[in-house]
Structure formats: structure tokens, C-alpha cells
Amino acid sequence: xxxxxxxxxxxxxxxxxxxxxxxxxxxxxxxxxxxxxxxxxxxxxxxxxxxxxxxxxxxxxxxxxxxxxxxxxxxxxxxxxxxxxxxxxxxxxxxxxxxxxxxxxxxxxxxxxxxxxxxxxxxxxxxxxxxxxxxxxxxxxxxxxxxxxxxxxxxxxxxxxxxxxxxxxxxxxxxxxxxxxxxxxxxxxxxxxxxxxxxxxxxxxxxxxxxxxxxxxxxxxxxxxxxxxxxxxxxxxxxxxxxxxxxxxxxxxxxxxxxxxxxxxxxxxxxxxxxxxxxxxxxxxxxxxxxxxxxxxxxxxxxxxxxxxxxxxxxxxxxxxxxxxxxxxxxxxxxxxxxxxxxxxxxxxxxxxxxx
Amino acid sequence: xxxxxxxxxxxxxxxxxxxxxxxxxxxxxxxxxxxxxxxxxxxxxxxxxxxxxxxxxxxxxxxxxxxxxxxxxxxxxxxxxxxxxxxxxxxxxxxxxxxxxxxxxxxxxxxxxxxxxxxxxxxxxxxxxxxxxxxxxxxxxxxxxxxxxxxxxxxxxxxxxxxxxxxxxxxxxxxxxxxxxxxxxxxxxxxxxxxxxxxxxxxxxxxxxxxxxxxxxxxxxxxxxxxxxxxxxxxxxxxxxxxxxxxxxxxxxxxxxxxxxxxxxxxxxxxxxxxxxxxxxxxxxxxxxxxxxxxxxxxxxxxxxxxxxxxxxxxxxxxxxxxxxxxxxxxxxxxxxxxxxxxxxxxxxxxx
Numbered sequence: 001x002x003x004x005x006x007x008x009x010x011x012x013x014x015x016x017x018x019x020x021x022x023x024x025x026x027x028x029x030x031x032x033x034x035x036x037x038x039x040x041x042x043x044x045x046x047x048x049x050x051x052x053x054x055x056x057x058x059x060x061x062x063x064x065x066x067x068x069x070x071x072x073x074x075x076x077x078x079x080x081x082x083x084x085x086x087x088x089x090x091x092x093x094x095x096x097x098x099x100x101x102x103x104x105x106x107x108x109x110x111x112x113x114x115x116x117x118x119x120x121x122x123x124x125x126x127x128x129x130x131x132x133x134x135x136x137x138x139x140x141x142x143x144x145x146x147x148x149x150x151x152x153x154x155x156x157x158x159x160x161x162x163x164x165x166x167x168x169x170x171x172x173x174x175x176x177x178x179x180x181x182x183x184x185x186x187x188x189x190x191x192x193x194x195x196x197x198x199x200x201x202x203x204x205x206x207x208x209x210x211x212x213x214x215x216x217x218x219x220x221x222x223x224x225x226x227x228x229x230x231x232x233x234x235x236x237x238x239x240x241x242x243x244x245x246x247x248x249x250x251x252x253x254x255x256x257x258x259x260x261x262x263x264x265x266x267x268x269x270x271x272x273x274x275x276x277x278x279x280x281x282x283x284x285x286x287x288x289x290x291x292x293x294x295x296x297x298x299x300x301x302x303x304x305x306x307x308x309x310x311x312x313x314x315x316x317x318x319x320x321x322x323x324x325x326x327x328x329x330x331x332x333x334x335x336x337x338x339x340x341x342x343x344x345x346x347x348x349x350x351x352x353x354x355x356x
Numbered sequence: 357x358x359x360x361x362x363x364x365x366x367x368x369x370x371x372x373x374x375x376x377x378x379x380x381x382x383x384x385x386x387x388x389x390x391x392x393x394x395x396x397x398x399x400x401x402x403x404x405x406x407x408x409x410x411x412x413x414x415x416x417x418x419x420x421x422x423x424x425x426x427x428x429x430x431x432x433x434x435x436x437x438x439x440x441x442x443x444x445x446x447x448x449x450x451x452x453x454x455x456x457x458x459x460x461x462x463x464x465x466x467x468x469x470x471x472x473x474x475x476x477x478x479x480x481x482x483x484x485x486x487x488x489x490x491x492x493x494x495x496x497x498x499x500x501x502x503x504x505x506x507x508x509x510x511x512x513x514x515x516x517x518x519x520x521x522x523x524x525x526x527x528x529x530x531x532x533x534x535x536x537x538x539x540x541x542x543x544x545x546x547x548x549x550x551x552x553x554x555x556x557x558x559x560x561x562x563x564x565x566x567x568x569x570x571x572x573x574x575x576x577x578x579x580x581x582x583x584x585x586x587x588x589x590x591x592x593x594x595x596x597x598x599x600x601x602x603x604x605x606x607x608x609x610x611x612x613x614x615x616x617x618x619x620x621x622x623x624x625x626x627x628x629x630x631x632x633x634x635x636x637x638x639x640x641x642x643x644x645x646x647x648x649x650x651x652x653x654x655x656x657x658x659x660x661x662x663x664x665x666x667x668x669x670x671x672x673x674x675x676x677x678x679x680x681x682x683x684x685x686x687x688x689x690x691x692x693x694x695x696x697x698x699x700x701x702x703x704x705x706x707x708x
């Protein structure tokens with residue numbers, strides 16, 4: 001691989017709460033190369049979104065307590081607000097899950113795209129005056145000049161009749177259209193890396209397929225890298241090159257998509273894949289993972305998955321788990337990997353036994 | 357509105373023994389009036405949108421009827437028509453053979469017969485009630501005494517696999533999966549015959565989703581419940597539904613037995629929906645599949661002829677002009693001029 005675009009090393013993000021410190025991200029390391037689509041999967045509470053937010057330096061109210069994030073050679077954990085702002089306007093963009101709450105309801109969609117264009121051109125030139133529509137005191141002549149570019153962007157993300165929709169407000173858009181508008185805003189700054197946090201979770205399958213196609217096309221055309229956060233392994237299998245499986249704030253398994261889907265090594269990845277209804281005969285009982293994602297208060301010793309794993313041994317409850325190479329660019333973090341994949345019987349079969 | 361000589365029939369699989377119809381919708385149409393300007397109102401101009409258009413559909417005893425379609429296709433309106441939260445503009449809804457109207461006019465026996473489970477369990481439980489109180493509510497209206505109630509609540513919690521220690525918690529102290537179990541316990545409290553499941557697992561993680569589906573399947577086996585399952589998650593519908601109704605812009609596009617409908621759909625819309633599901637099979641990708649363009653058109657001004665023609669990959673002139681008849685293709689009834697062709701093509705791909 002060539003020089004990575006983004007490299008995250010031993011990232012620790014904590015949240016202070018009344019109940020104690022929550023270790024949301026616990027020693028996460030990965031790299032994203034140019035033009036790659038990398039998926040991050042895991043259940044709610046596994047630290048996917050906090051990893052993404054930390055990368056954008058939007059982790060507040062959390063705190064990055066350890067580790068480094070380097071984007072195109074710039075160290076983000078120590079960068080000034082100003083430098084980070086320039087990167088967000090220039091190289092890094094993010095798309096969130098719920099486009100209704102991320103779009104500003106009182107500005108038209110096109111204005112919000114123009115804003116992103118302006119920030120890209122000149123990250124320091126935003127003035128309050130331009131936003132307050134007080135007669136004689138605001139000047140938005142250069143906003144109007146950017147309208148052509150807005151139409152182009154809207155076309156690129158598949159918004160039909162963009163010229164007619166320039167004056168539309170977010171509530172006049174359907175869910176899929178809003179997510180496309182979010183994508184247009186993210187693309188306005190011509191990012192090298194797009195972080196998409198569950199971009200299609202709230203959408204219909206047909207619209208999801210449209211958005212995935214657009215993202216794949218943008219990667220082809222612009223050579224843009226994408227970090228795709230999702231809980232749908234189907235989406236990962238269809239669009240990503242590599243996948244990172246997270247649980248309890250740690251990376252459980254990391255490798256090429258085909259490897260992980262066909263030959264998962266870590267018991268958590270295996271359990272996640274078995275949960276998919278596609279793998280089970282119609283009307284048969286579905287596989288489940290018993291128990292809950294740990295609360296991560298005060299940090300976890302041992303493997304975070306130990307309480308739900310079928311292969312748990314005494315050593316799983318304490319110490320650091322080793323990261324084992326199990327193929328080209330394929331690693332799993334488990335101390336019982338040998339036993340898991342020798343097909344030895346599980347110590348207890350909570351997945352198949354019990355009433356449910 | 358269009359009138360059809362023949363409606364979507366459910367008698368396609370005659371080989372089975374006749375089953376008792378629990379819910380029957382007959383030519384049901386639901387229109388909503390839009391808020392017009394005062395001038396328009398004075399002039400007598402009213403704009404209405406048709407959320408459900410001339411739907412006839414039956415759910416039989418003990419089966420799971422899946423209703424699928426994109427947002428805006430009228431799935432939830434259909435559910436609300438069954439529960440009585442909406443009353444039909446035209447047509448009739450029958451439950452247990454008896455014609456029913458709005459929920460406020462239903463007899464206690466009838467209310468007890470239909471349970472509902474919504475997508476977001478946490479917000480469907482009153483935040484000021486504990487789990488025990490929430491489950492007790494439907495029991496009170498059914499006239500259970502205090503001790504009977506407590507017994508029934510313990511029984512219900514055991515049925516949905518929720519430990520007694522949760523009974524004094526409030527909705528916000530529960531996880532998504534636990535809250536959905538409480539909602540299920542409350543829905544089955546009055547021993548209903550029918551459960552309306554409106555996106556019951558859409559908000560849940562994949563591991564929890566499985567356990568809720570397992571629970572629903574077990575309850576159905578134990579109590580012979582009839583399910584009307586509304587979901588846009590087609591993998592879930594495929595897993596538990598016996599028959600499936602595909603809706604688009606308020607109209608039924610295809611109705612048929614689940615397995616053949618998924619294997620060899622007889623309507624281009626069904627086919628497009630199925631192809632858009634991402635699966636973990638590395639040899640197929642939605643990126644290569646045919647993807648429907650655009651959104652569901654506005655119901656204020658629905659397309660002429662076949663409502664799907666604006667997005668249909670095989671639409672011809674006659675689709676824009678004529679409302680397609682309902683065509684029986686083996687186990688399915690499909691509203692498409694080319695139903696037989698669509699199905700044959702799919703079969704060809706599978707057995708070349």
C-alpha cells in the first residue's frame with residue numbers, strides 16, 4: 001500500500017460521566033489508503049461512531065486521552081482549532097445518519113451547499129453578516145455566483161431537476177433526497193476522505209442501493225476514500241474493500257471483506273454473521289448473541305466479548321488480548337483463536353441452547 | 357379513482373384446506389384531505405391524497421401476512437385501518453367476520469382481539485409508568501381484578517423471557533430489546549387473536565433482532581396468533597411471513613405465498629425491491645443490480661395507468677394509459693400487464 005491517507009494509532013477516547021469514566025474507544029489502530037472504502041461494523045455501543053467523531057475531532061464532550069490521528073501527515077490530536085477547521089473544509093468530510101437533524105431547517109438546501117463551498121474556498125472568511133439577512137447589511141453576491149456549481153453537485157448526487165430545487169427547504173425533500181443533499185454538502189469541499197456514519201440506515205432498500213451506487217461511483221471518479229460505518233454486514237459485503245469489526249471500543253477483527261465474510265476468525269465476527277436471517281432456513285429459530293454490550297465504565301480488563309463468547313476461558317478475563325495475524329492483512333484479537341477455529345466444542349452453547 | 361373488475365384475490369393456493377379469515381379488507385380506500393387555503397375551501401375545491409386505494413386483502417387464522425413497500429406506500433395506513441385508528445373512506449374492514457369501525461366504537465371483546473406493536477418500543481410505553489403498570493393497563497380495561505392482574509403480569513413476563521426484576525423499571529431504564537419485550541407482553545396481555553406488528557425490529561441491533569423474531573415466532577406457535585407484519589426489512593419478512601402483500605403508492609402490486617414470491621416475483625416492483633437488498637454473498641452486489649431510480653411519486657398527483665410506470669424498467673405505452681388488471685400467476689396475484697413475462701424471466705435466470 002502507498003502512503004496512508006489517514007492513520008489512527010492506539011486511539012483512546014473517554015467520556016466523563018457521573019457514574020465514572022466511560023472508555024468508549026480503547027486502543028484502536030487502523031490506516032486508510034487513498035481510494036479505499038473501509039467498513040466499520042459492530043453493534044450499537046461498540047465505539048464505531050466515537051471512532052469516526054474522534055477522527056473528525058468532533059469527540060466533544062469526550063476526550064482523546066491517548067494515541068495519534070494523522071491525516072495527510074498532519075497530527076490531528078495536537079492540531080489547533082484553526083488547522084482542524086481548514087482540514088474539515090478541505091480534506092475531510094462527514095455524512096451523518098439522520099439528515100433531518102443535520103440539515104438546518106431555516107436555510108434552503110442550496111444555501112447550505114454554498115456554505116460548504118465557501119468554507120472550502122476560504123475557511124476563515126465566514127462572517128455573521130452574510131447569514132443575517134438584514135437589508136443593506138448583508139452581501140451575498142458571491143453566494144449567487146456559486147449556484148451553478150451547486151446545480152452540478154446536486155446533479156452528481158442524483159437529485160432530479162436540481163435547478164428547480166435551488167429554493168427548496170429541507171422539509172420539502174424526502175428522506176433519500178435529504179441524504180443526497182448531505183452528500184452534496186460533504187462533496188462540496190472536494191474531500192479526500194469521506195466519513196459516512198450509517199448513511200443509509202434510515203432509508204428504504206431502494207434508496208439505500210441508490211446512495212451506495214453514488215458512493216461507489218464517487219470513489220471511482222474522484223479517487224476519494226470512504227470510511228463506511230454501518231451495522232449491516234450486507235452493505236459491507238457489497239461496497240467495502242476492507243472491514244474493521246469493533247466491539248467494546250476495540251477492534252476485534254480487521255481484514256479484506258471477502259476474507260472476513262467467507263472465513264471469519266474471531267468468535268464475535270462469526271456470531272454477527274450467523275445472526276443474519278439469510279443464513280437460516282425460513283421459519284427456523286434465528287441465531288442470537290446473548291447478553292449485552294458491556295457498559296465500559298472504568299475500562300475492561302481482558303476481552304470485552306468474554307461475557308458473551310462461547311469460547312471463554314479463564315485467561316479471557318484478564319490481561320491484554322493478543323492480535324494474531326491470520327492471513328494477508330487479516331488480524332483478529334483473540335487469545336483463543338486456535339481453539340475457536342479448530343472447531344473444538346464451545347465451553348457452553350448459549351447460542352443454541354436455552355429457551356430463546 | 358380507478359375501478360377494477362377483478363381484485364387481488366387471496367385464493368391463489370387452493371390446495372390448502374380452507375382457513376378461517378381473521379381480518380378481511382374489502383375494497384378499502386382511505387383518503388386524507390390536505391389543508392387547502394381558505395379561498396380554495398370557499399370555492400369548494402378540496403385536495404385529497406389517496407393513501408390506500410381499493411385494497412382487498414385477507415389474513416387467515418394462524419398465518420403471518422407480510423406487508424412490504426417503500427416509505428409512503430401506505431403500509432402503516434393499512435395497519436391503522438385494521439386497528440381502527442383510521443376509518444376507511446370507502447370499503448369495509450372485518451375482524452372475525454364482523455364489520456368494524458373506529459377504535460373508540462369497538463366493543464371491549466373486539467379491542468382485546470387485536471394487539472399492536474410499534475417500531476419504537478421505548479416511545480410507545482408511557483414514560484411515567486413502570487413495566488408492571490404498563491402491562492396492567494390493557495388488563496384493567498378488560499376488567500381483571502388486582503390479584504388476577506398480578507398473576508397475569510408474572511405469567512406474561514415469563515412468556516416474553518423478561519426477569520421479574522425489571523417490573524419496577526421505567527421505559528428509559530430498559531434496553532431497546534427489553535422495551536420491545538415489554539411491548540409484546542402488553543400486546544398479548546388480553547389474549548388477542550391478531551397482532552399488528554408495525555416495523556417491530558427495525559430499530560434493533562442484529563443480535564437483538566434475532567431474539568425478538570424468535571420470541572414472536574414462538575408466541576405464534578403457542579397461541580396460534582395471526583400476524584400482520586409491516587416491515588421494510590425484507591430479510592425479516594422473508595424469514596417469518598407465509599404470504600406477502602407488496603404495496604406501492606397505496607395500491608397492491610403483488611400478493612402471494614412468501615417463498616415463490618421471493619424466488620420468482622411476478623411484478624417488476626417486487627423484483628426491484630428484492631434486488632436492492634444487500635446480502636453477504638460476495639458474488640452478488642447491489643452495485644451491479646438494477647436499481648429503481650428516484651422516489652415514490654407524490655400521492656397528490658399519482659401517475660396515470662399503472663402507478664409504477666414512472667420507475668418501471670419495462671414500462672411501455674400501454675402502462676401509461678391502462679390500469680393493469682390483476683393477473684394470477686401460479687401462487688401470486690400480480691397487477692402488471694407483463695406479470696407472466698416477469699416471472700418467466702426470473703425462472704429462466706435461475707434454471708438456464
